[in-house]
Amino acid sequence: MRKYLINRFGVVMALILLFMHLPFVPTQASESVDFIFAEQYQDGQGVFSKRRYVDANGNEVDLTGGYSHAILSYSAHEEELPSSYDSRDYGYVTSVKSQGNSANCWAFSTISALESDSIIKGIDSVETADYSEAHLAWFNGKSFTENEEDPTYGDGYNYESPFLEGGSWEITAVTLSRGSGLAEESEYPFYPYNLSAMGNYNEADRYNTSAGVTIESAQGFSDTTEIKHWIIDHGSITAGIYYDDGFLNSETYAHYTTASGLMNHQITIVGWDDNYSVDNFYSTNAPEGNGAWLCKNSWTEHWGNDGYFWVSYYDASLDYFAGFTTREADYYKNYTYNGVVWNSAYSRKTATQLANVFTASGNELLSAISTYTIMENVNVKATIYKNLRSNYYTPTEGTKAATLEMTLEKQGYHTIYLDEEIALNPGEIFSVVLELSHDSGSINIPVEYNGQTDMKYACKDKQSFINLNAAYENWQDAQFYDMQNVYIQAFTKCNHQYETSVSQSTCISQGSEVTACVQCGDVESEILLPIGEHRFSKWSHYIYDEETGRNVSTRSCDFCGEVHSKSIGANKIMLEDFLEMIFSRIEKAIRLWFMIT
Structure with a gap:
């Protein structure tokens, strides 16, 4: 009995000592999460898709924290802008294409914007920048991968006819950030009036980045001045519009409508003219003042003004502006669990933390991370942990390797470059932890959530983590809250060996x-190295040459086939004669030996 008590006492003391050496971290009881759901809805012809957010009762909710209609919303520094501008004058805009019978205006608009940015950055040129809309549209609509080893397996949807589906800039951003494109047009050409000739691409084509360019950011805009500055800096910006022939002056190709909240087409804005006269629009349907955007369409260069038209500043349907930037596709690994755009979000009144945990596949250098925001001016504190233990329970059970702080001014997709690259070893477990907050006190976070849409998501244990209140250490696997993966990626370069x-x-x-x-x-x-010497084979047996009357032996070079030869004697030497002579001499030698002995 005494021995039993001593053993129990020893166990208790050991536990006390253990907890004395653990750091004190405040904790909080688990909380429930109220979800807000994202919906894709289409207007008019159904070729352009917009996202909105609704609560569990179907009421629309504004999560964007200031993202609003852009028309006639101006910020400071307007005086710095020219009254007119045209990116074509600087060689920043690629040729007008044709979407034909497809519903892929969104793909053509996005690709054009990406091409312009890559030209301005010097990654590509206006003569060579030609990225595949067919590849983007196909894998955007076939986001569900068949490869079970793919970390995004289980995410997405599988549309029967991707070339007849609408899209949005948010969906496109996730497709591209996943590493699906950009591919060269020459490899996946678009056939505008023969849609069946496209598609059915192999799974191996999904992550083709043959253009050498990939997405860096995709950001929503709500201010006219900012839009103009963006066009100057990046060449173009995409936008949605409710197009109707009845709103278009077919002589000047000037478009104006008072119909707000509706969109059925996506275009690319490449310039503007503040003095574009109101007289260019129908007199019976004229805007209230001068000024219009110069827009690139995707209906061939034979439509409009060589494929372009004007949209009034006052067009009530013009909205959903998005700017894209590019970078070279020089990463070694793209670590992500997200195969398709988010369909949900959750809101918090306090700073919240998200994390993804990855395992390095080789000798690598972590150089960048990325995430998505659905609000403007989100405060971000990013922390990288490496050398997590193999049986980790939280994403912070490793060595803190880097911390960055910034404010992401626009909603959308953002690549964040590390100040210094972090070396990773093969099989090393590392994590990316983001603490997100907003000066308003409320923060809205996009997440994967099964249940509300035809999008499907999959998540494995210990991939994604959420801490609802950053003031406490209360990490939970995202699945604990019925969520799937969070939107955090990591990009590495090869640590060359x-x-x-x-x-x-x-x-x-x-x-x-x-x-x-x-x-x-x-x-x-x-x-x-210098050119080498011949490597000859062994000399051949002598063969009698009838023409020269000599016995000839040859050899040739193993590489170039050059032949060398040598000859002896004027008498014919046959192999049989030679062997008979040898045997005869051996026989005489043996007889002589016996005679002597």
Whole structure:
């Protein structure tokens, strides 16, 4: 009995000592979460899709924190802008395309904006920038991957006819940020009047980034002055409109409508003219003042003014402005669990934390992270943890490697570059933790949630974590709140492991000494070696040449085939004669030996 009491006492003391050495972290009881759901809805012809948010009772909710209609909303620095501007004058706009019978105006508008930004940045040129709308539209509508090893497996939808489906800039941003494109038009051409000739691409085509360009950001805008500055800096911006021939002056191709809240088409704005006369619009349907946007359409260069038309500043339907930026597709790995756009959000009155945990696949350098916001001016504190233990329960059970703080001014998709790259080893577990807050006190977070739409989501244990109140340490797996993955990505570069290999020169080719990465194949250096010498085979047996009357032996170079020959004697030497002579001499030698002995 005494021994039993001593053992119990020892266990209790051990537990006390253990807790004395643990850091004190305040905790909070688990809370329930009220979801707000995102809906895709289409107007008019159903070729353009817009997102709105509703609560559990179906009431529309504004989660954007200031994102509103852009028309006649001006900010400071208006005087810095020219009264007119046209990105085409600077070679920033690619040629007008044709969407034909498809519903993919959103893809053409987005691609055009991405091409313009890549041209301005010098990643591409106006002569060569031509990215595939067909690839984007197909994998946007076929977001559900068949590859069970893909970390996004289980997310998405599988539309029967992606080329007849509408889209939005938010959906497009997720498709591209996942790594699905941008691909070259030459590989996946768009056939505007033969839609069946496109699509049915292989799963291996999903992550084709042959254009060498990928998305960096996609941001919503609500201010006319900011839109103009964006066009100057990035070449163009996308927008939605309710187009109708009845609102278009077919002589000047000037469009104006008083119908607000409706959209059925997406276009690309490439310029403006503050003095574009009201007289260019129908007199019976004229805007209240001068000024119009110069818009690129996707109905061939034979429509409108060489494929362009004007939309009044006062057009009540013009809305849903979005700007895109690009970067080179030079990442080694894109770590993400998100295969499709969010369909839900949750709201908090306090700062909240999100995290994704990933496992490095090789020797890598973590260089950037990304996330999505549905509000303007979101305060972000990003923390990277590495060397998480294998049986982690929270995303902070590792070594803090970096912390960044910033404010994301616009709603949308954002790439955040680290101040210093973080080295990761093969199999190392690391996490990206985001603390999000808003000066208003309320923060709205986009998440994956099954149940409200035809979008499906999948999440595995210990991938995504949520801490509803950042003031407390109360991490829960996202699935605890019936959520799936949160929207956090990580981008790495290859941490090159170089080795040198040598290929020998021959008489017909130069050898080389190549130092290349064994992981990604990047070539650090290549030295060409001098041309080498012949490598001859052994001399052949002598063969009697009837023409020369001599016995000839030859050999040839293994590389170039050059033949060398030599000859002896003027008498015919046959192999049989040669062997008979040898055997005869051996026989005489044996007889002589026996005679002596």
